[in-house]
Amino acid sequence: MLEIKCPYCGKRSQNEFSYGGDANVKRPALGKEVSDKEWDNFVYLRKNPRGNHSELWHHVAGCRKWFKVSRDTLTHEIYNTEKLNEEF
Amino acid sequence: MSQKYRLDNVGYIDREKAISFKFNGKKYFGYQGDTLASALLANGIHLVGRSFKYHRPRGFIGAGTEEPNAKVQLYKDAKTEPNALATEIELVEGLVAQSQNCWPSVNFDIGAINNLLNKFFPAGFYYKTFMWPKNFWYKIYEPIIRKAAGLGVAPLKPDPDRYEHKFEHCDILIVGSGPSGLSSALAAAKNGARVILAEDKPRFGGSLLTDEVTIGNKKGKDWADDTISQLKSMPNVIVKRRSQVFGYYDHNMMVMLEKTKDHIDNPNKFIPRQKLWYIRAKEVLISTGSIERPLVFGNNDRPGIMLASAAKEYMKVYGVLIGKKPIIFTNNDSAYDCAIEFKKNGVDPLILDIRKNSDSSSVKEAKNLNINIKFSYGIANTNGYLRVKSATIGKLNGDKSGYENLENIPCDCICVSGNWTPTVHLSSQSGNRLKFDENINAFIPDKSRQNETTIGSASGKFNLKQSLEDGFNKGYEISKKITGNDIKNSPPTSNERTYKDHDKFWCMPLPKNKHYKRFVDFQNDVSVSDIELAVREGFRSIEHVKRYTTLGMATDQGKTSNLNGLQLVSNIENKIVPDVGHTTFRPPYTPITIGSIVGREVGKHYRPTRKSPMHSWHEKNNAVFVDAGLWLRPRYYKQGNENLLEASKREAANVRNNVGICDVTSLGKIDIKGSDSAEFLNRVYTNSWMKLPVGKTRYGVMLREDGIVYDDGTTTRISENHFHMTTTTAQAVNILAHLEYYLQVVWPELDVNVLSTTEQWAGAALAGPNSRDLLSKLFPNTDVSNENIPFMGFKEEDLYGVPARIFRISFSGELAYEINVESGYGIFMWEKIMELGKEINIEPYGTEALSTLRIEMGHVAGSEIDGRTIASDLSLDGMLSKKKDFIGKRSLNRKAFLSTDREKIVGVVPLDRKTMIPEGSHLVKDNNAALPNPKLGHISASCWSVEYNNPFSLAILKEGKKRIGEKLYALSPLKNISIPVEIVSSHYVDPKGERVRS
Known part of the structure; x- marks a missing residue:
């Protein structure tokens, strides 16, 4: 079980959190013309890197905040966690 | 009470406290501080079990977690535990243990025939033998293998322990x-x-x-x-x-x-x-x-053959001699400690040392004690069926490929040491x-x-x-x-004593023309020849050798066998061990009980139970409950000998004809505040929200980004920047996370806050043509007219001193209201409603009647919003705004979603107007068509229509409404039934929706 440092609450065990996928995915702006390909990329396609992955986690059994985690997908090492408006 | 092999004054056991226990039905004694293993050994018992594959007699090899053989079945009935390690079980009064994997007894085991047939059970036996004929697998091979597999017997009753x-x-x-x-x-x-x-x-x-x-x-x-x-x-x-x-x-x-x-x-x-x-x-x-490694030699698995460190532990800790005629067989100095210990306790050991010589202090001490040491000696084979009786020993030749001479030496135990892992x-x-x-x-x-x-x-x-x-x-x-x-x-x-280098030689050669079994993995009966065979057949990766031979795959996880297996593979392949590598070590290190993993999360503690504030009232009024996620909801209120169908018909009919009350507390409720709340709702719902007036409620549908319908519910504008959202019971938790995601991650610029208030409000639905009469009694000072509280209207009023919210919304399709009060007043509200409704014969209704009412109205719920349907499949096209963008809208242009032959919602009635159609039934054109019969759709929800007094179902059917009037068959292969049916509109009752507005 991972130990994740919520930027608001501090270190907690993984069972307080839920995973939210790639943090770099940007939803196309509402009302914007989007090609099929762009939309397909946004809805379905995700990278599956071996190594550092910047991803979203949600502190569901805590402060209910979404935040960013930089995690190694191979070793599970967590390099950093940040609030959404902060840069890694 | 004699324990023939117990020493006086040695060990850390309490000789004042004798303990009786039973092993294989016979009573024995041991002492406080014994393990089952040490107590059995004190009584001279080595034979404790039979091996897995060949059913060979087996005894103790170790004194702790490394033990591969001594697995026993403990106690009986609910308390029984299979595969318990005798070396780890502390002796307590009344302990009952039984040998495993043997029948009729450990001394005479029919399964030992496998030992005589061992030529037919080589490595990979199962893979090679049971391949053909193909249909034999399910009927013959698999049941027999399943019966023979496994060691102990799992308990059939619930675990009584905590x-x-x-x-x-x-x-x-x-x-x-x-x-x-x-x-x-x-x-x-x-x-x-x-x-x-x-x-x-x-x-x-x-x-x-x-x-x-x-x-x-x-x-x-x-x-x-x-x-x-x-x-x-x-x-x-x-x-x-x-x-x-x-x-x-x-x-x-x-x-x-x-x-x-x-x-x-x-x-x-x-x-x-x-x-x-x-x-x-x-x-x-x-x-x-x-952990000490065993040495490998012919028939090295007989009871009485043990690790030298274990023999020493039995003497030093438990005061138990494992035998009185011991042979110590070693390739290193540490086993001399064991020999010295025997000698000190009056027993003369014979040491066989693979090495040419050693001058360590322990060897010198052994020599000074006049212990007989034979250097350059090895054991080729052992004899004795249920207990080792003698060893065939010999002087190893120069390159250790054979023996210069062989002789038979009587013994009652052999203590081996192949160095330490x-x-x-x-x-x-x-x-x-x-x-x-x-x-x-x-x-x-x-x-x-x-x-x-x-x-x-x-x-x-x-x-x-x-x-x-x-x-x-x-x-x-x-x-x-x-x-x-x-x-x-x-x-x-x-x-301490000093130790010198060990000899890396550990696997004894076989004398000419002899084919003794030399075991590497005791628990899984993997011998040297099995590993040789695997390598000969082309298995190179150690992970493959492991799986093919089952080396190290038993419950002991190869604690004593792994390294010897690796050494053997490296010898055969002329590689060094690091090139062969090692198999993966996985938790748990020792077997653990399922009970410990589960902990207290058993039975009703498996997950929390959520109850509404009115739960005690439901209990008192004969509610039969149903699980709705974590919630317990009344399914129906039983009267007399009614069954589920009878009760739900009565309750639903009372709603259609009179007025009923339903506990709707479990619906998800989310409080939404902030200056951008309307804009936010406009983005997450498919319909328009900007112009919803204060004091009004609107029905909304949410999509996922891939265009599939996510959830539906109503949201009320309480004030300019304050909304009250409801979700389905099932999706309440997910929808909150969904909203939080969009507010925090996607549109952080929006000024909106969301908070779950599901637990804060108790909800009661009043439904039926007489609900307005009742409402006027509940709120005597309020104008409850259709003009003042119209369909989709909202009012905050005073319920006999308690602040209440009145929503005019309807799931049943009848004139209906939902009343919310703070949870603490829930029971007050409910009892007040029942008290004032008594004279007009109000009746509570449960989820079964609630389903009946929504199904015959064609209102969709979880069985239709099933993660596969889009809005147009559910006749919700009208909910999709053309003027604005919303979550998931862009996906609706996908080819598959525009296809004309999509499966869409319809109503279904059986032609005989009597037979209930099981949910999940497939709709087909021809009930006699060859299999697989082409499926046109499926029944999503079924009820007994109280309006028409016949069965009615909702279905998701290819081409949907175009098929209204067609005759099809509903097939349920599980129940082996085929029902002729007719397709009708999903809006079976009040298709124009006049009642809710009345």
Whole structure:
């Protein structure tokens, strides 16, 4: 079980959190013309890197905040966690 | 009470307390402090079980967790436990144990015929034999194999015991209380670190319990005892015995099983049987010691053949001689300790040493004691069926490929030592890549990937001085890093026998023309010839050899066999061991009980139960409850001998004709506030929300980004910037996270806050043509007219002194209201409604009637919003705004979503107007078509229509409404029925929706 440092609450065990996928995915702006390909990329396609992955986690059994985690997908090492408006 | 093999005055058992126990139906005695293994050995019993494949008689090999053979079935009925290790079971009064994997008895076992047929059971037997004919597998092979497989028998009754989970944090977790574990604990604790010291055995001290050593002028055992009492007195230290740290998980999460009950006579019933500790440790010190390796020779598995270290432990700890005519067979010095111990207790051992000579202090001591030592000797074979009787020994020739002579020597036990294997399981589990140490011929930990350090003999340091220094240094350094303190103690002086290099030779040659079985893995009956065969057949990867031969795959996880297997493969392939590599070490290190994993989360504690504030009223009024997610909701209120269908018909009819009340507390409720709330709703719902007036409610549908319908519900504008959203019971939790995601991640610029208020409001739905009359009684000072509270209207009013919210919304399709009050007033509201509704015969209705009402109205719910349907499939096209963008809108242009033959919602009635159509039935054109019969759709929900008094179902059907009027068949292969049906509109009752507006 991972130990994740919520930027608001501090270190907690993984069972307080839920995973939210790639943090770099940007939803196309509402009302914007989007090609099929762009939309397909946004809805379905995700990278599956071996190594550092910047991803979203949600502190569901805590402060209910979404935040960013930089995690190694191979070793599970967590390099950093940040609030959404902060840069890694 | 005679225990023929018990010594006087040796060991740490309490001879004042005799304990009786039963083994294979016979009564024996042992002492307080014995294990089942030591007590049986004291009574001269070696034969405890039969091997897995060949049913060969087997005895004890070890004295602890490494034991591969001595697995027994404990107790009977609900308390029974299979595969318990006799070497780990502490003796208690009344213990009952039984041998496993044998019938009719361990002495005479029919299954031993497999031993005679062993030529037919080579490695890969199952893969080779049961391939054909194909249809034999299910009918013949599989049932027979299944019956023969497994060792013990699983209990059939629920576990009567209680198991606890415990969560703990510490600076340093130290696994193992041998010399390095104790010294590191002392150093770290004195330097201020919060330490947990875990020992799997009932006694602390590890090798200090059995080795003739002194530490700081004390006997090893006394130093261990003193150190433990010192540690126990420190407030920053937790010391635990009978506690096996069996798993090393991510981020230094260690899991430990503590046995808390089984060793106690007449335990208090409130004591849990076991505790599972989840320990998050900043640093882990692994001082798990090492396990002796067996030597491999012909018929090396007979009862009476044991590890030399185990034989020594039985003597030193339990005062038990494992035999009186021992042969010690070794390739190193450590086994001489065992021989010396025998000699001291009046038994003359014979030592066979593979080496040409050795001049270590232990060999000298043995010589001084006049122990018979034969150098360059090996054992070729052993004899004796149920117990070893003699050994065929011989002088090894120069290159050790054969024997110069062979002779038969009588014996009653053989103690073997093939040197030591560090117990590296935990470090390997942590991600540490092991490296091969040529000096000790075994793997040791290399670079740590997590915060772990291996010390003492687990790291290949086999002498006491090194272990103590290692422990003190690492304990000090690591605690300094954590606490910043700098209190250093020097390790005490120590004194021990010296050991010299071992001989790497360990697998005895077979005499010419002999084909004795030489076992490598005892529990899984893997012999040298099996591994040779696997390599010959082309298996190269050690992981493949493992799976093909089952080497190391038994419950002992190859603690005594892995390394010998690797050495064998490397010998055959002319490789060095590190090139062969090793198989993966996986948790748990020792088998653990399912009960301990589950802990207290059994039965109704498996997950929380959510109850509405009106629950006690439902109970008092004969509600039959149903699980709705975590919620318990009344399914129907039973009157007399009614069944579910009768009750739900009565309740639903009362709603259609009169007025009913339903507890809707479980619906998800989300409070939404902020200046951009309307804009936000406009984005998450498919319809328009900007112009919803204050005091009005609107129905909304949400999509996922892929265009599939996610959830539906109503949202009310309470004031300009304040909304009250409802979701389905099932999706309440997910929708909140969904909203939070969009507010925090996607559109953080919006000024909106969301908060779950599901638990804060109690809800009651009043539904039926007479609901307005009732409402006027509940709120006598309020104008309840259709003009003042119109369909989709909202009012905040006073319910006899309690603030209440009135929503005019309807799930039943009748004139209906939902009343919410703060949860604490829920029961007051409910009872008030029942009191005032009594004269018009109000009746409560449950979820079954609620379903009936919504199904015949064609209102969709979870069975239609099933993660596969889009809005147009559910006749919700009108809900999709063309003027604005919303979540998931862009996906609706996908080709598959625009296709004209999509499956869409319709109504279905059976032609006979009598037969209920089972939910999940398939709709087909021809009920006699060849299989697979092309499926046109499926029945999503069924009810008995109270409006028309016949069955009615909703279905998702290809081409949907175009098929209205068609006759099809509903097939339910599970129930073996085929029902002729007619397709009708999904809006079966009141298709124009006049009632809700009346």
